[in-house]
Amino acid sequence: MTERRDENAPTILLLGASRGLGAAMAGEFAQRGWHIIGTVRGADRTKLHELAELHAGRIAIEQVDVTKRDQIAALRERLSGRQVEMLFVNAGTANRDKPNATMADISPDEFADIMITNALGVMCAVELLQDLVRPDGLIGAMSSGQGSIANNANGVNDLYRSSKAALNQLMKSYAARHAGDQRSLVLMAPGWIRTDLGGPSAPFGMAEAIPEVVTVLLAQQGTPGLRFVDRAGKTVPW
Ligand SMILES: NC(=O)c1ccc[n+]([C@@H]2O[C@H](COP(=O)([O-])OP(=O)(O)OC[C@H]3O[C@@H](n4cnc5c(N)ncnc54)[C@H](OP(=O)(O)O)[C@@H]3O)[C@@H](O)[C@H]2O)c1
Numbered sequence: 001m002t003e004r005r006d007e008n009a010p011t012i013l014l015l016g017a018s019r020g021l022g023a024a025m026a027g028e029f030a031q032r033g034w035h036i037i038g039t040v041r042g043a044d045r046t047k048l049h050e051l052a053e054l055h056a057g058r059i060a061i062e063q064v065d066v067t068k069r070d071q072i073a074a075l076r077e078r079l080s081g082r083q084v085e086m087l088f089v090n091a092g093t094a095n096r097d098k099p100n101a102t103m104a105d106i107s108p109d110e111f112a113d114i115m116i117t118n119a120l121g122v123m124c125a126v127e128l129l130q131d132l133v134r135p136d137g138l139i140g141a142m143s144s145g146q147g148s149i150a151n152n153a154n155g156v157n158d159l160y161r162s163s164k165a166a167l168n169q170l171m172k173s174y175a176a177r178h179a180g181d182q183r184s185l186v187l188m189a190p191g192w193i194r195t196d197l198g199g200p201s202a203p204f205g206m207a208e209a210i211p212e213v214v215t216v217l218l219a220q221q222g223t224p225g226l227r228f229v230d231r232a233g234k235t236v237p238w
């Protein structure tokens with residue numbers, strides 16, 4: 001145990017923090033003195049549980065599946081009365097086994113699975129949890145460079161790309177509906193990183209990429225409006 005609860009520390013509500021980039025973000029925010037309310041899906045012990053032990057008093061663990069609206073609503077209820085500085089929905093999925101599949105190769109169930117998690121589920125979480133975020137706080141979601149329509153020059157991973165483009169579009173609509181809002185809205189393109197989802201061929205490890213992701217999120221605080229940025233803070237074309 002290396003830390004204790006600090007009443008003055010800011011808090012991030014981080015959805016999809018059991019492993020991969022989400023768990024690494026939880027660890028990085030804890031190292032930078034934040035409190036984390038991190039979510040996992042099941043009852044199993046995860047990387048986030050290890051981190052919660054390492055950063056004692058800083059990481060609280062909640063359970064939510066973003067595709068289950070009743071679970072998001074129940075989480076909102078449990079957090080009633082709390083205010084967080086940041087809400088970040090990292091949860092996401094991909095069909096890595098079929099990078100070259102065209103829409104003729106994708107079943108309706110596969111299509112629904114990826115779209116429901118990456119677009120519907122993520123934005124449902126944003127909509128149902130946004131009022132926990134301070135009026136000057138930040139709401140973000142893990143997008144992907146593959147969600148950029150402008151940068152789509154090679155056409156692989158069509159379904160995953162489409163789900164992240166849909167997420168971006170839905171976040172644009174959210175931003176338009178909340179145009180007078182002082183909150184920062186961020187869609188993060190973290191780069192291709194070695195995780196279960198990214199696979200072993202990805203050029204970057206979490207240890208080098210995640211501190212940059214967190215630095216960019218912290219830097220985006222205090223600037224109202226929506227931005228689609230990479231982990232260097234550079235704008236990604238829609
Ligand atoms: N790795 C990359 O190269 C890369 C690049 C660009 C964008 N991204 C995005 O970054 C995010 C994290 O990816 P990753 O590489 O860390 O993948 P990962 O290792 O597969 O982790 C995915 C995370 O999302 C959670 N999750 C999946 N479906 C969920 C659901 N329905 N409800 C709640 N949580 C759910 C998983 O929880 P469980 O443990 O319960 O499954 C896990 O914590 C994703 O949005 C991904 O699209 C990744």
